Structure formats: structure tokens, C-alpha cells
Amino acid sequence: MLRIKVEFALDYAVEPFYYERGLDFYEDGQNYSLASLLYTAGPTLLGKEAFDALLVTFQRAVKEKTEGALRELVLAASRLNWRELPEALGPLVQASPECLSAIATTGVTTDAAIVVLQALISRMELMADGAYRVEHDQSKNLLTYHDLLQRYIDHQHEVEFRQTQIASIKFPLKLSSVSQVDSKASSAVQVADVMIGAAIEAANGLTGLRPPLLEPQAVMSLYADDQFIHLVPSIDFTEQKEFRQGTQAAEMIDYFAKHFGTKSS
Structure with missing residues (x-):
């Protein structure tokens, strides 16, 4: 289920960024591959505690949907060595309005x-x-x-x-x-x-x-x-x-x- 939670994070914290730029994030399973890569290599490249903290902060932002929670999510991503996986973390670090809006949308949850x-x-x-x-x-x-x-x-x-x-x-x-x-x-x-x-x-x-x-x-x-x-x-x-x-x-x-x-x- 953790892999699914990582995929949810990409669905809402990354995919809207690419969608607005005319790119199909799901083409040939790119979303699945990136989620698997982030799940597998994220703890090593980004630090396990920091990576776990990012997922917890993401879940909190999805649940609370407040400006403060969204701001904390962007800060949590920025604290990571995000340039190791810019495709996965760049949109969030840049506080993509499309992504933050998707996370704040009523009805969006991390329920798998x-x-x-x-x-x-x-x-x-x-x-x-x-x-x-x-x-x-x-x-x-x-x-x-x-x-x-x-x-x-x-x-x-x-x-x-x-x-x-x-x-x-x-x-x-x-x-x-x-x-x-x-x-x-x-x-x-x-x-x-x-x-x-x-x-x-x-x-x-x-x-x-x-x-x-x-x-x-x-x-x-x-x-x-x-x-x-x-x-x-x-x-x-x-x-x-x-x-x-x-x-x-x-x-x-x-x-x-x-x-x-x-x-x-």
C-alpha cells in the first residue's frame, strides 16, 4: 500500500503540472514507473526520515486542505535533495499552482x-x-x-x-x-x-x-x-x-x- 500512497502523491503533486503543459503523465505507465522509482530509491537518495516526513506532510495537506498545510508540504519537499529526482519533486518544490489546487480539491483523499x-x-x-x-x-x-x-x-x-x-x-x-x-x-x-x-x-x-x-x-x-x-x-x-x-x-x-x-x- 505504501507504493500506492507514493503513486497518489505523484497523481496530485506532480501530474497536474505536466497536464497543464500538454504531457500525458500516464503514457505507457510512466506514473507507475516513477512511483516505483521514488518508492525504491527515494529513502536512499533523499534520506529515509526526510522521505517519510514528506509523505506524512502530503497526507496532512490532503486531509486539512489549508494554506498552512500546503505551505508546509512545499517546504518539506524543498528541504530534500530534490534535484536527484526533479521529475518527481520539481513541480512541488516550485509550488505549482495546478498541483496545490488539486491537493486542495474537495473530495481528494489518499484512501487507496x-x-x-x-x-x-x-x-x-x-x-x-x-x-x-x-x-x-x-x-x-x-x-x-x-x-x-x-x-x-x-x-x-x-x-x-x-x-x-x-x-x-x-x-x-x-x-x-x-x-x-x-x-x-x-x-x-x-x-x-x-x-x-x-x-x-x-x-x-x-x-x-x-x-x-x-x-x-x-x-x-x-x-x-x-x-x-x-x-x-x-x-x-x-x-x-x-x-x-x-x-x-x-x-x-x-x-x-x-x-x-x-x-x-
Whole structure:
């Protein structure tokens, strides 16, 4: 999830700067590669404490949306050796008005739940032969996005967006209904919770975020390579460019903003 938080920071603290200058920040997965580079090399090039402080300051600015919080964010970026990664930190150091405005926009958060949900939908849509339904537990995040999922279901415009070689999203969805259930009364939801928890624990172990409670490779061996989306950072830039070549992420973001009032990643 830390990699996703870094990507969120780039989405709002960098992408608007390039957008205003006619550059597609998402072309061929450039946003993913830069986020992976910043996640991987940032602590070393910028200093781990300073890098962590920047992310904390970014989260505070997104939450508070005040001039003071935005000013502190610019100062936090300026204190770093930002010239080591000017593509990632330059717009923020320059206090780009486009970026600061995006961060201060009502509704913009660092909640990664919508990213995970959209990734999950793209996989379910590909795997399903026909109509299917979704049951989810009553967690706060899922309750927050329940109505949005229903709007996705109700959307009848015919449109499709390519994201990667293995991911795309096409409307109308095959998803026919979404309902909330008590996880204690649903064995399927309980199994899903266990599987997701194990995958997250293994990913944290592989990326060194904390000592793993489970053997990461043993857990990962239970999944196929194409079942991972938005999970593990990669600095094999050639491979990632090929994997994400032709992505329509920018067009998808514009479409979602227009029809659903949300920015996806």
C-alpha cells in the first residue's frame, strides 16, 4: 500500500503540472514507473526520515486542505535533495499552482480503497463469462464506496479503457448487483478476507516493510503472475513500459471524473 500512497502523491503533486503543459503523465505507465522509482530509491537518495516526513506532510495537506498545510508540504519537499529526482519533486518544490489546487480539491483523499476496488473489478470482469454479483462486508471503506459501485453497475454507456496487457474496464459492466453482508454470516467473505490478508502480509514481507509472519514465496506461489494488480513495485522499466504500452489511463481518469465524480488511478 505504501507504493500506492507514493503513486497518489505523484497523481496530485506532480501530474497536474505536466497536464497543464500538454504531457500525458500516464503514457505507457510512466506514473507507475516513477512511483516505483521514488518508492525504491527515494529513502536512499533523499534520506529515509526526510522521505517519510514528506509523505506524512502530503497526507496532512490532503486531509486539512489549508494554506498552512500546503505551505508546509512545499517546504518539506524543498528541504530534500530534490534535484536527484526533479521529475518527481520539481513541480512541488516550485509550488505549482495546478498541483496545490488539486491537493486542495474537495473530495481528494489518499484512501487507496477505490484503486483496489477498480483493480478487482477489472479482474472479475475479465474472468466472468456472464453476469455476476458481489457481496462485501460492512467495513467503513466498502460502505463508503457501495453507492459508487452501484453507479458503475447502472452506467449503460458503451465504452472501454485499456490499462495494461491484462487489465481493462468496459461498460456496461457484467457486474449485476452489489450487496452488503455480515462477514460472520458469509463463509465466502471470510475466505476472501483470509486470502487478502495473506497476500498483503506476503507483499509486505517481500518489500521489507516488516518481518513476515508467513513465508512470502509460499504464499505468492498460490497465485498466478497475472493476478497481481497495483501491488508490487517494479523498477524493470523496459518490462513495465511494454506491459503498460498503450494505456488509456488518462482518458479513463477524465471519463470517471465526468461521469462518476471521482479520480481513479
